[in-house]
Amino acid sequence: MSSITPEVVAAHSLTPDEYQKVLSLLGREPSLTELGIFSVMWSEHCSYKSSKIHLKKLPTRSQLVILGPGENAGIIDIGHGYGIAFKIESHNHPSFIEPFQGAATGVGGILRDIFTMGARPIAVLDSIRFGPLDDPQTGPRNRRILEGVVAGIAHYGNCFGVPTVGGECVFHKSYDGNPLVNVFALGVIPKDKIFFGRAEGIGNPVIYVGAKTGRDGIHGATMASDEFTEESKQKRPNVQMGDPFLEKLLLEACIEAMHSGAVVGIQDMGAAGLTCSTSEMGSRAGTGVEIDLMHVPQRETGMTPYEIMLSESQERMLLVAEKGREQEIFDIFDKWGLDAATVGVVTDDGMLRVRNHGELIAEINNRDLADEAPLYDRPHTKPHRNVPMEAPAFSSTDLKADLISLLSSGDLCSKRWIYEQYDYMVRTNTLAGPGGDAAIVRIKETGTSVAVSLDGNGRYCYLDPREGAKLVVAEACRNVSTVGALPVAATNNLNFGNPQRPEIMAQLVEAIEGMADACTFFETPITGGNVSLYNETLGEGILPTPVIGIVGLLPTQAPVPSRFQAEGLTVMLLGGIGSSDETHFGGTQYAYVLLKQMWGLPPALDMAVEKNVHLAIREIVAAGLAASAHDLSDGGFAVALAEASFDGIGAVVTLPSSPLRPELLLFHEAPSRILLSTHSPEEVSKLADTLGVPVSVIGKTIKGQVVIEGHLSSTIEELQQPWASALENALHA
Amino acid sequence: MKFGVVVFPGSNCDHDAQYAVTQNVGAQASFLWHQESSVPSDIDAIILPGGFSYGDYLRCGAIAKFSPIIGAVKKFAHAGGLVMGFCNGFQILTESGLLPGALVRNNALKFICRPTHLRVETSNSPFTNTATPGQILSLPIAHGEGCYTAEPHVLDQLEAEDRVVFRYVKNPNGSLRDIAGICNAQRNVLGMMPHPERAADPLMGSTDGLVLFHSLIASLAAK
Numbered sequence: 001m002s003s004i005t006p007e008v009v010a011a012h013s014l015t016p017d018e019y020q021k022v023l024s025l026l027g028r029e030p031s032l033t034e035l036g037i038f039s040v041m042w043s044e045h046c047s048y049k050s051s052k053i054h055l056k057k058l059p060t061r062s063q064l065v066i067l068g069p070g071e072n073a074g075i076i077d078i079g080h081g082y083g084i085a086f087k088i089e090s091h092n093h094p095s096f097i098e099p100f101q102g103a104a105t106g107v108g109g110i111l112r113d114i115f116t117m118g119a120r121p122i123a124v125l126d127s128i129r130f131g132p133l134d135d136p137q138t139g140p141r142n143r144r145i146l147e148g149v150v151a152g153i154a155h156y157g158n159c160f161g162v163p164t165v166g167g168e169c170v171f172h173k174s175y176d177g178n179p180l181v182n183v184f185a186l187g188v189i190p191k192d193k194i195f196f197g198r199a200e201g202i203g204n205p206v207i208y209v210g211a212k213t214g215r216d217g218i219h220g221a222t223m224a225s226d227e228f229t230e231e232s233k234q235k236r237p238n239v240q241m242g243d244p245f246l247e248k249l250l251l252e253a254c255i256e257a258m259h260s261g262a263v264v265g266i267q268d269m270g271a272a273g274l275t276c277s278t279s280e281m282g283s284r285a286g287t288g289v290e291i292d293l294m295h296v297p298q299r300e301t302g303m304t305p306y307e308i309m310l311s312e313s314q315e316r317m318l319l320v321a322e323k324g325r326e327q328e329i330f331d332i333f334d335k336w337g338l339d340a341a342t343v344g345v346v347t348d349d350g351m352l353r354v355r356n357h358g359e360l361i362a363e364i365n366n367r368d369l370a371d372e373a374p375l376y377d378r379p380h381t382k383p384h385r386n387v388p389m390e391a392p393a394f395s396s397t398d399l400k401a402d403l404i405s406l407l408s409s410g411d412l413c414s415k416r417w418i419y420e421q422y423d424y425m426v427r428t429n430t431l432a433g434p435g436g437d438a439a440i441v442r443i444k445e446t447g448t449s450v451a452v453s454l455d456g457n458g459r460y461c462y463l464d465p466r467e468g469a470k471l472v473v474a475e476a477c478r479n480v481s482t483v484g485a486l487p488v489a490a491t492n493n494l495n496f497g498n499p500q501r502p503e504i505m506a507q508l509v510e511a512i513e514g515m516a517d518a519c520t521f522f523e524t525p526i527t528g529g530n531v532s533l534y535n536e537t538l539g540e541g542i543l544p545t546p547v548i549g550i551v552g553l554l555p556t557q558a559p560v561p562s563r564f565q566a567e568g569l570t571v572m573l574l575g576g577i578g579s580s581d582e583t584h585f586g587g588t589q590y591a592y593v594l595l596k597q598m599w600g601l602p603p604a605l606d607m608a609v610e611k612n613v614h615l616a617i618r619e620i621v622a623a624g625l626a627a628s629a630h631d632l633s634d635g636g637f638a639v640a641l642a643e644a645s646f647d648g649i650g651a652v653v654t655l656p657s658s659p660l661r662p663e664l665l666l667f668h669e670a671p672s673r674i675l676l677s678t679h680s681p682e683e684v685s686k687l688a689d690t691l692g693v694p695v696s697v698i699g700k701t702i703k704g705q706v707v708i709e710g711h712l713s714s715t716i717e718e719l720q721q722p723w724a725s726a727l728e729n730a731l732h733a
Numbered sequence: 734m735k736f737g738v739v740v741f742p743g744s745n746c747d748h749d750a751q752y753a754v755t756q757n758v759g760a761q762a763s764f765l766w767h768q769e770s771s772v773p774s775d776i777d778a779i780i781l782p783g784g785f786s787y788g789d790y791l792r793c794g795a796i797a798k799f800s801p802i803i804g805a806v807k808k809f810a811h812a813g814g815l816v817m818g819f820c821n822g823f824q825i826l827t828e829s830g831l832l833p834g835a836l837v838r839n840n841a842l843k844f845i846c847r848p849t850h851l852r853v854e855t856s857n858s859p860f861t862n863t864a865t866p867g868q869i870l871s872l873p874i875a876h877g878e879g880c881y882t883a884e885p886h887v888l889d890q891l892e893a894e895d896r897v898v899f900r901y902v903k904n905p906n907g908s909l910r911d912i913a914g915i916c917n918a919q920r921n922v923l924g925m926m927p928h929p930e931r932a933a934d935p936l937m938g939s940t941d942g943l944v945l946f947h948s949l950i951a952s953l954a955a956k
Binding site for chain 1: 742743745746748749752753783784785787788789790843844845846847873875877928930931933934935936937
């Protein structure tokens with residue numbers, strides 16, 4: 001009598017067809033443990049089965065790319081013998097079920113991805129999205145989730161000793177039951193000391209290091225590949241527990257072990273734990289891995305092989321050492337007070353062979369697990385959208401009140417309440433921390449710096465996934481350029497709903513294609529990333545939310561501030577006032593916050609113009625001509641002008657004549673625009689002219705006031721106070 | 734001039750302190766591992782850096798006080814050696830009895846990272862002898878348990894003996910009497926929650942932390 005009934009197969013989230021493939025690959029019926037192993041390795045989370053054929057469209061190479069997708073993190077060359085390793089990853093589902101631990105272990109997981117390459121993490125950024133805090137029904141829960149997520153990120157990053165230097169925090173009803181927690185990490189690595197997750201060298205020992213294995217997180221990867229239902233609350237034990245102190249020790253011990261020369265290959269145990277690390281390391285090297293579970297350090301008694309193989313206990317790594325040098329590894333881990341145990345050996349037959357006290361428990365070809373997961377070209381139709389193309393009738397009675405409403409809205413208000421809980425200064429490299437256009441982190445090893453910006457825009461992508469994705473890439477590149485950095489590479493986190501719905505799959509496909517176009521055009525290849533699907537609760541999907549992390553390079557120097565610093569300087573608008581119309585106004589913050597509607601299309605982007613603006617601002621910054629520079633994005637010109645005034649120096653400006661009605665003129669979100677203040681307007685104009693970029697002198701900086709002639713006039717205080725207090729007020733409502 | 738920077742498992746400002754005293758101050762520095770039971774004879778001053786020693790399990794600094802190196806630091810301090818503890822280092826100094834009082838959870842019950850202003854309360858210490866009383870320093874804080882607390886008579890004594898070295902201009906964490914840093918009765922052990930090592934490089938936005946290191950070097954030179 002078979003123990004693998006259709007119900008058991010279904011409980012492992014494998015389809016009948018997928019199970020047939022398991023049967024044919026094995027040539028026999030799997031044991032329960034083997035079924036569990038297949039189910040996690042073939043889960044959406046581990047195998048990218050719905051997205052892989054589309055991800056191949058993304059550009060992944062450039063002269064600077066040392067390592068593209070496929071390893072734990074991508075690496076680019078930053079010169080002087082060093083590279084930077086970076087990646088973004090989601091922990092959306094766990095953060096909904098258990099916000100604090102879900103977010104904390106999200107940070108822990110991505111940090112391990114970075115240091116498993118041999119890179120020391122030097123910066124973290126977070127892109128987080130929640131349901132509205134003021135919703136009468138879901139507001140209290142959303143507030144609790146936000147507080148838990150922020151505390152979890154703070155807890156892990158602060159204790160580990162990596163600065164959390166920036167990110168974004170956005171609100172929309174569609175994230176009510178599906179908060180998004182995307183964590184980006186970046187590390188610095190000597191180019192000649194890059195480590196790979198490969199089980200090389202027949203006969204080499206396979207060594208388990210770090211925390212002991214417990215029952216936490218079993219089937220986390222499969223959970224992350226399901227929609228949420230009422231039963232999901234029962235999945236709380238699937239969420240792992242993080243210990244940042246242990247991870248800090250693991251970092252130090254791993255780097256020390258790597259530098260000893262005794263490490264051949266290394267991989268972290270993240271999603272699907274021991275299963276994923278053994279089979280992927282074997283698959284990449286074309287080798288087999290044989291382990292005996294009796295040697296695995298265990299936190300609990302009586303764990304079954306199934307539980308040990310599928311546990312997602314945190315802060316564990318698997319490494320392959322040079323035969324005969326095991327003791328060196330043990331000594332290093334002993335120094336840091338960590339467990340290290342030889343659990344197996346690299347073999348020549350390509351099989352993952354799992355024993356328990358000698359008894360054979362599982363025997364599967366590594367490649368079948370890591371590379372033979374089914375790939376789906378899921379049907380995709382027209383992207384889901386349920387809003388009109390036509391704009392509703394609207395007209396403003398008070399532009400100043402509109403501006404204040406925007407500044408105190410969830411997406412645009414100050415996020416100080418959040419980022420002050422993060423140690424954004426530890427390691428003394430943070431040249432520009434949270435709150436600016438892009439974060440800048442110094443690299444002491446090279447004497448140069450990196451700038452990073454994370455961006456997403458679910459509303460733009462809902463209205464047009466392809467154009468929305470391009471706009472997201474354009475904005476992140478603009479942010480990085482505004483601080484004077486050359487964008488050179490990217491990592492992406494694709495957050496979408498259920499790909500088995502053709503209209504959702506269409507969002508994913510079009511967003512990937514748009515992102516591919518933009519990343520090719522802006523010369524920012526994607527060196528790795530993450531796909532998070534099934535972000536739906538009770539059939540309601542999130543806005544399609546591709547998040548991009550752009551990395552740029554710049555010299556180490558005092559950063560250009562985003563705010564005006566001195567009175568009497570000339571205020572200029574690089575890129576001009578831009579064009580819009582009512583159709584392209586339907587995805588703006590103005591439409592969302594003040595009209596509470598969405599319609600039409602996202603702003604129109606001309607990538608060639610955009611790229612020229614980036615070039616112009618970089619040259620302006622490099623020539624020392626910018627006293628301040630701030631890009632225009634959410635909320636348009638008026639919001640950017642207000643934000644630039646929050647150090648107490650405002651401006652009086654007259655906008656160039658335009659056929660646009662005032663609401664559009666002040667608040668439209670056409671890209672390719674940067675607000676700057678300068679001592680040298682003629683030189684800025686000359687430089688912009690040479691590059692064919694429109695630029696206008698629009699006014700002067702003044703103390704304490706923000707004046708847009710003919711439209712609004714305000715003290716800075718009237719704008720800043722609501723902006724500064726909105727988030728805290730909403731949380732304590 | 735050589736600093737010894739103590740490294741506990743979980744220290745994470747150890748390299749920042751080492752970088753500041755070598756690159757920004759121009760002194761030498763070496764790391765002292767937590768399991769060492771003596772301080773090398775060439776060490777002139779000891780820094781207990783920030784971080785989460787031993788994970789800050791139980792209480793901040795509560796486990797560090799039992800480490801071999803703290804035994805050695807105590808001997809060093811009792812012999813008149815100069816010891817500075819920043820952030821977690823201050824917590825360890827109070828836990829190990831080298832300084833009075835305790836650091837408890839911030840009154841807002843959250844971790845806080847931000848620049849703060851400190852007032853130098855005394856120049857009668859080897860750590861502030863080149864500063865002026867009343868001088869305002871801009872130094873960042875980054876802690877969850879930085880609220881200084883002690884019995885009223887202890888606070889009175891600290892004030893009577895001119896041992897409050899720094900006060901917050903605007904109290905960020907609920908510390909009693911706005912205390913940000915204190916020294917011992919012999920004036921050779923300093924504990925403070927703000928991070929002078931993060932304010933030693935012009936690129937970090939402030940170099941106000943340098944006055945501590947320069948004072949310390951001046952007082953050693955005068956010996």
